[in-house]
Ligand code: C2O
């Protein structure tokens with residue numbers, strides 16, 4: 001039996017924050033950059049004092065290398081699976097959709113989260129492929145995806161999306177940044193170069209030999225419960241915090257402005273972040289781009305899949321050490337509090353580097369206009385409930401609109417039309433709901449009577465309508481749908497037709513039926 005590593009025994013802030021390298025194209029052909037990315041199993045040091053950890057990484061690194069593209073620039077990426085052929089790094093529950101025999105245990109497909117891409121390059125969960133040396137099935141595919149990048153500057157990310165094992169593949173390390181830049185961003189004169197830092201926050205647990213720990217069954221499974229072995233867990237919360245692949249790192253900074261691009265790349269954990277100095281973050285962007293104007297915020301909340309683009313000004317803090325703190329309960333919002341000394345901390349900023357030159361970057365008072373999609377433009381309004389149920393083993397299972405992944409498609413928006421989706425959360429937890437392909441705006445949130453809804457299927461409002469938070473008043477691709485609230489989003493469906501998906505970005509939920517296909521039709 002392996003022994004778990006006690007997170008309180010791990011010294012914090014002894015490793016510098018790694019910055020994932022920018023990926024170079026293999027070559028250019030007719031002005032199109034061609035990239036090749038190989039997924040490989042490697043051993044990587046995630047902390048000074050722990051033995052190397054076996055991870056799965058794009059180009060053999062965790063997190064993967066960063067893509068840097070310009071708006072409207074077409075790129076091609078060949079995704080190659082060189083992972084072990086038979087052995088998954090983590091326990092695969094073979095009763096979950098897509099993971100059943102005879103499907104191989106190790107399958108991959110890459111999704112560009114937030115990407116406006118044709119359906120065949122979207123990384124559909126069923127479009128998985130294997131290592132080409134697995135020759136026993138129809139699994140040999142060459143996967144070259146084309147990304148048109150027809151979208152404004154923002155922080156996207158790419159990650160694995162194989163049906164039924166997404167939680168395991170991402171946990172093993174298959175995630176990376178994909179940054180889109182454009183002329184609007186150039187004109188804003190934001191901090192850049194060494195003063196622009198991507199930060200992917202994830203929670204992990206370890207064994208004492210350095211290996212990743214992921215539970216093979218729910219911790220609180222009643223003894224004698226007839227669960228499959230291994231069995232999916234309802235959610236996963238790691239006991240250490242890892243940023244850019246290092247456990248509790250530090251970043252040395254100059255006393256000046258920095259641009260921080262936060263990504264919540266965790267399976268289930270939300271983060272509600274503050275700086276120990278008490279200073280604000282100036283939020284400039286959200287999932288799909290810039291806000292109208294910067295918003296000073298003492299506290300930043302985000303769930304799995306979401307991004308936050310912020311400016312932090314360290315100029316008044318010479319020689320100080322500032323800790324990035326977290327106090328989001330697990331599950332959010334009514335779960336257990338964070339643990340003092342471990343999950344209540346994320347990383348440190350040390351204002352120890354002398355100023356290399358005057359800070360000429362700006363925090364502009366106006367960013368990029370966000371034009372509201374008018375409600376009147378909506379051709380269709382869909383009511384979609386988030387509900388709890390149990391599966392055939394009696395395990396908790398979450399569903400969208402009471403349907404499973406394999407049920408026929410019910411959401412077929414027409415290309416170019418606007419729809420309002422009202423996400424009605426009847427469960428006790430917040431779910432980060434993500435739609436592929438489109439960007440949307442959050443219209444509002446309204447509390448409703450959950451019991452009355454369960455009994456009658458009608459929404460009886462139980463409180464006043466709340467406008468979106470200041471930090472959400474931009475284009476989003478993932479929205480927090482809080483318990484007992486109906487959250488309305490509005491989107492124009494396009495720019496492509498075809499089959500996409502929408503789902504909860506808590507990866508344990510997504511893998512266990514909280515995901516649905518949808519199709520944009522002509
Ligand atoms: Cu980030 Cu469908 O996923």
Ligand code: CU
Nearest residue numbers: 112113114436
């Ligand atoms: Cu996505």
Ligand code: CU
Nearest residue numbers: 431504506509
């Ligand atoms: Cu969920």
